[in-house]
Amino acid sequence: MLLRHTPSEIKERNALTINPAKTCQPIGAMYAALGIHGCLPHSHGSQGCCAYHRSTLTRHFKEPVMAATSSFTEGASVFGGQANLLQAINNMFTVYTPEVIAVHTTCLSETIGDDINQIIRKAYEDGKVPEGKHVIHCNTPSYVGSHVTGYANMVAGMVKYFSESTGRYRDQINIIPGWIEPSDMREIKRIAKEMGVKIILFPDTSDVLDAPQKGKHMFYPEGGVTIPDLRSTGDSKLTIALGPFGTESAAALLDTKCKVKYELLDLPIGISATDRFISGLSRAACVEVPVSITAERGRAVDIITDMQQYFYNKKVALFGDPDQLMALTEFLVDLEMKPIHIISGTPGKQFVPRIRNILKDKVPNANVRNGANADLFLLHQLIKNEPVDLLVGNTYGKYIARDEDIPFVRMGFPILDRIGHSYFPTVGYSGAMRLLETILSALMDRQDRDAPEESFELVM
């Protein structure tokens, strides 16, 4: 057994996290920053942080992930990192000529108390920032929240630095996606185009972290939201924010700063959440839902009605990030599956009540935990006490899946051992179809594997 020391008896822990279901803020900020065109993310701290984040993002996307670091030494840790950051800004603009440098902090620089606002001001004053180029930042102390918080903070940083209200009305809708894949961002843009709605999607990592092989490395790939587009978000009609944990702070800031109202929705994963997204977008832009979208929905629902027997009352354990889990739980309930264990390492008070509300009729006694000590060790123990038919989560779930012999669907971050997530969406109706296919394949492969020879089925 790979996790041979995990006992089934659950004892509350106060201090020790074992097998986390989250990671730290800066990696989220780095991911979000890659969704700005021509942006070089910069990690203000020890160089190990930057190396770890780049490695993890690279393993997940199988793509180049460019980012720089302030390379703190003991000296910088004592005297502050201003000199390092100023030098870094100068070097980055000289050697790598980005449009924007997006600085995020680390637990080290936050503990020292480096004032990034002031350092960036100094960089401008000292002439280290070439004309027309930008340095933005957000604070991402690793000892608060999770990687999702870091993503949210960098997205809010984009609003803080770029969004402006010129008084000129623009017939466009801002869409702020929570932490989703480049494939999902591409899908949201496709849906909006299909509906004839002009949107500004930010951040947008499509065509950045799913860049085509051309025999040439584009240091700044073609994708990413542009600075003019980011500026214009302050003149948009409305913001649709998808996933409260990843987006609400940015949407609220845009409202405060530029008086652009926002509608907060779930990530459009599954039928019901996508219905709300499509309705919301249609309402906001005053457009009818086109027949093509309705047909997509019909195809997704068709799979569900055809294959319902394979979903019905199957017990599922889920772990990952709250925005995904809230939408996914609802989807699974729509499928009449039973999500019985749900774990997220990301703290946040609205998570448990929201999930409980979704589950109130189907699984009133589900185990739902997030925040401190809500980790994969606990999830594994819960599964040992009440086994499941399916496990959904990031790659780390494979150790539990193998030990307990549970069908496993990879979803979330990071996925280090399979491809697909960055190319095929899980949002929208077509994303729902992909999820249905992967879940069905996992369940039906298991049925095939375990069926006695006499009841092995040709047609299923």
Next chain:
Amino acid sequence: MEHNIPKPPTAIKEEILSKYPPKVARKRNKSIVIRDPEDEQKIQANVRTIPGIITQRGCAYAGCKGVVLGPTRDIINITHGPIGCGFYSWLTRRNQTKPEGAEGENYMTYCFSTDMQDSNIVFGGEKKLREAIQEAYDLFKPKAISVFSTCPVGLIGDDVHAIAKEMKKKLGINVFAFSCEGYKGVSQSAGHHIANNGLFKHVVGLDDTVREGDFKINMLGEYNIGGDAFELERILELAGFTLISTFSGNSDMGRFANSHTADLNVIMCHRSINYMAEMMETKFGIPWLKVNFTGAKATAKSLRKMAQYFGDKKLINRVEKLIRNEMAAVNKVLSETRPRCEGKLAMLFVGGSRAHHYQELFNELGMKTVCAGYEFGHRDDYEGRDVLPDIKIDADSRNIEELFVEKDEKRYRPRKTSEEILELKKKGLEIGEYNGLMAEMSKQSLVVDDITHYETEKLIEFYKPHIFCAGIKEKYVVQKMGVPLKQLHSYDYGGPYAGFRGAINFYQEIDRMVNTRIWDLITPPWEKNGAEITAEFVSL
């Protein structure tokens, strides 16, 4: 065979430096050396990375927890800090391990962290650490627990060592801590040193049991990536050596505790573990030999050196027989793969020893390493240990503890008299020596320490190598340029590459990578043959 070596890299070096701000150019100049074997060349290494330059390097925590302690299965490694450091070092280094039976201890699949929150940063994290150690003990009853400090821990002043000591006393098991904050030193290398010190202080020598067997050795600096240690264990057993311990591939704490009973230390990765060898020599009288099990010929040579050290006729014969047997299989594969690889060019930018060792494998394939360097090597890894007295201790090295080690009064036992050592040295056995990477590199090849991303791209354009070896961060950048990249940290999830079978794996892997046709798919036919199509229509 003439290699297709481009013109000397003088102009490209100038071009690269001219892009940098003057201060940066001056500094990088000293880390980029055009090789001239006739000259006693110096290279600047193990110095601070320039902020903003885009480096391959990681931090001291990664070197200590990830590299040296990570591969040991029966210890609970608790990361004291915010969640990230523990998370990123969780199972990502491919250290394979074989626990003893279904019940044997193995915590390597687990990640343990104190997940420090802002209140711990403000009020201190000692209480939480103490509680975490207790909880780990209550749950698992391990024989040892260690604590790894992350950046904020050093800043807020948590006394991890005092807590470890207190909990050791309370729990009656071995508990010890490492001050391996990420800002220590200038790279992972600092963490290796800190890890060596910790293991030496808290573990080595705890168990004096003398195990049975002849020709007892420890293998140092072998981390069992992709099963390397398994292959070496196989070879060493067949050759007749008794492996007391490995630091630290496929290792357990009991073996470390007993490692001072060996009669020879052999060093694979000089950079990460030479401290341990030196300290064991001083305290217990165990000499060390630099070996290289990367490459079949290098493996054979290393085994011969080890046999020569013990000087036993039977052992020497057994080693020769093993080499004969193994080389038959090796040569069979080499004769198939070498003709397809010969003359091709390689670039290697990895680690503190691999950029050197893997040149052996490429040599065996008839491939030429035109450009190489370490991510975190020191000058002695480049220029050889003769340079050690010359290396100035700077502020970043000074903050890494240098243990004061003395002869152990009871247990010091010189394995060889100084006369015997002299005699062996006269016969060409380089005991306690390492000549470094530069000695391997031919005239006008290029050596670059702590290569930057910019230099990587420029040098690939210049050399157009057939293969580039580095790590995951470089993997897809280089491949986007149409050049295959072999990861030499993770082996691209393949391996083993050490020893004889490892060499066979590597030949086949490199043959695949430099001869595959997949790269021809990159250009679509309408871009490749556009002109021809037009011409065909014209001729119609």
